[in-house]
Amino acid sequence: MTVEEVRVARYPAGPVRAEDFEVAGAGAPPAPGDGQVLVALRGLGLNAGMATRIGAAGTPYGPGLTIGSVPASDAVVEVLVSRSDTFRPGDLAVRPRSPWRTADVADAGELRRIPGESADLPLETHLTVLGHVGFTAYTGMVHLGRVAPAETVYVSGAAGGVGSCAVQLAKAHGARVVGSAGSDEKVGLLTGELGVDAFNYRHGAALDLLRAAAPDGIDLFFDNIGGEQLEAALEVLNFRGRAMICGLASQYGTAGAARGPANYARLIYRELTLRGFAVTAHEDLRPRFEREVGKLVREGMLRSVHTSVVGFERTPDAFATLLAGGNSGRMIVTCARGM
Ligand SMILES: NC(=O)c1ccc[n+]([C@@H]2O[C@H](COP(=O)([O-])OP(=O)(O)OC[C@H]3O[C@@H](n4cnc5c(N)ncnc54)[C@H](OP(=O)(O)O)[C@@H]3O)[C@@H](O)[C@H]2O)c1
Structure with a gap:
């Protein structure tokens, strides 16, 4: 060999x-x-x-x-x-x-x-919903984000590995979900196959698109992308809203000079929580994740994308x-x- x-x-x-x-x-x-x-x-x-x-x-x-x-x-x-x-x-x-x-x-x-x-x-389930990206989404959305029924949740990078798990978890917990992605095909996946609302962030300013998709604001933001989408989310997060910082794909390759949100004063006025996390620091959650998410997968509430x-x-x-x-x-x- x-x-x-x-x-x-x-x-x-x-x-x-x-x-x-x-x-x-x-x-x-x-x-x-x-x-x-x-x-x-x-x-x-x-x-x-x-x-x-x-x-x-x-x-x-x-x-x-x-x-x-x-x-x-x-x-x-x-x-x-x-x-x-x-x-x-x-x-x-x-x-x-x-x-x-x-x-x-x-x-x-x-x-x-x-x-x-x-x-x-299917074996690929162990690399998606039951794997590293599913565990990351579970940690940020369910454990730290404490997604709750009837909340409005926004997920950036929603059609990606982590994002597609995050939107499905939020929906399975009874939230109304809005996702953003970079192509109409991905928006079609989100609205058609995953049954959530979605917009193509290339079709305008992130803030305008998010306001149109969530006119009553959002309660929880799961961020994979950072940059303009993080700023837009801080602008529309409701009082005591939470932002889970999972990744900042839009800022990769900037040699550490990532752009932070210019409007972070809203953390004060709106009493927002900005919470970053590293999934590797939450290994103790794994048995709970495997039990709960395994059940959702078997019930057909979550699927491998x-x-x-x-x-x-x-x-x-x-x-x-x-x-x-x-x-x-x-x-x-x-x-x-x-x-
Ligand atoms: N915190 C943790 O412990 C942890 C663990 C795992 C992953 N992560 C993070 O989670 C995020 C998602 O990871 P993943 O592996 O599942 O990747 P992914 O979301 O499957 O792929 C990355 C996506 O980012 C989007 N993107 C790339 N460049 C962009 C830009 N300049 N502006 C806007 N969007 C851009 C693209 O989607 P569009 O076509 O929709 O733009 C791309 O498909 C990453 O930021 C990753 O670093 C964090």
């Missing part, structure tokens, strides 16, 4: 491009040691936030992943060889920080087994496409044996 991996080939100078990466052979996989397993990649989830880590001091992104580094993100893997008591060949698991590599040796403790009772769910790209060698292209907005839902790369 020859292993392939994706490496950083050069630092992005502007928007991230496929050519910023190379797909290279990495030789034969090493033999697993005691307590380790050899795993093959079945499906790789891509995260927009990864872009912020690619670069060195003085480059538009980063610092973090230097040239030659192999990025990592969550993946569904299949155990090929096991030297652990907890896994057998053929077992499927989620590896939260899987290097972008077709096969790899992992400590068994890094893997979360996909339990037998989840066998009825994703764009699949077939072929590991297309990972760089898929990542650049994700950052350019070419995905609906989570961007997933499916590998040789597929999902």
Whole structure:
């Protein structure tokens, strides 16, 4: 077996491009040691936030992943060889920080087994609603945001990986949901398939579009995008409204000089709460998330929204496409044996 991996080939100078990466052979996989397993990649989830880590001091992104580094993100893997008591060949698991590599040796403790009772769910569910992006949406929308029935919720980047989970969670909790996205096709996904209100933020000033979509204001804002959309949301948040800051995709590549909201005085007049969060700091919530969201998925209240790209060698292209907005839902790369 020859292993392939994706490496950083050069630092992005502007928007991230496929050519910023190379797909290279990495030789034969090493033999697993005691307590380790050899795993093959079945499906790789891509995260927009990864872009912020690619670069060195003085480059538009980063610092973090230097040239030659192999990025990592969550993946569904299949155990090929096991030297652990907890896994057998053929077992499927989620590896939260899987290097972008077709096969790899992992400590068994890094893997979360996909339990037998989840066998009825499509595998991609473990990279979407039940995976990293679903857990992120749950943390911000349900746990910290405390979405409540009859509230009006606004989600920016609503048709993306995290966003599509956030709008579905808010709707499942009885809220009225407005989402924004960057194309009419994505707006169609939100209004048609996910059943929420939505607007294309490219069709005018964010504030005008949001006011038209939510004339009585909003109670909770889940922000994936930042910039103009954060400013617009602060303008229309009702008294004691809450803003959950999940990401700021519009500001990635600005070398740390992200634009903050000019109207943050509204935090005082309207007693608003601006709350950032890092999902990795909320691992204690996972059992509750898996129980509650697993139930919603089985009841048909939440579903996997994703764009699949077939072929590991297309990972760089898929990542650049994700950052350019070419995905609906989570961007997933499916590998040789597929999902
Ligand atoms: N806080 C946490 O712990 C945590 C964890 C995971 C992810 N995140 C953050 O959550 C956000 C969503 O991540 P994701 O992986 O699910 O990505 P995603 O939403 O699937 O993809 C990013 C989307 O951002 C939009 N976008 C890109 N550039 C933009 C720009 N200049 N202006 C406006 N919109 C732009 C595009 O959608 P449109 O076509 O609709 O513009 C693009 O599809 C990211 O900001 C990420 O960093 C945070």
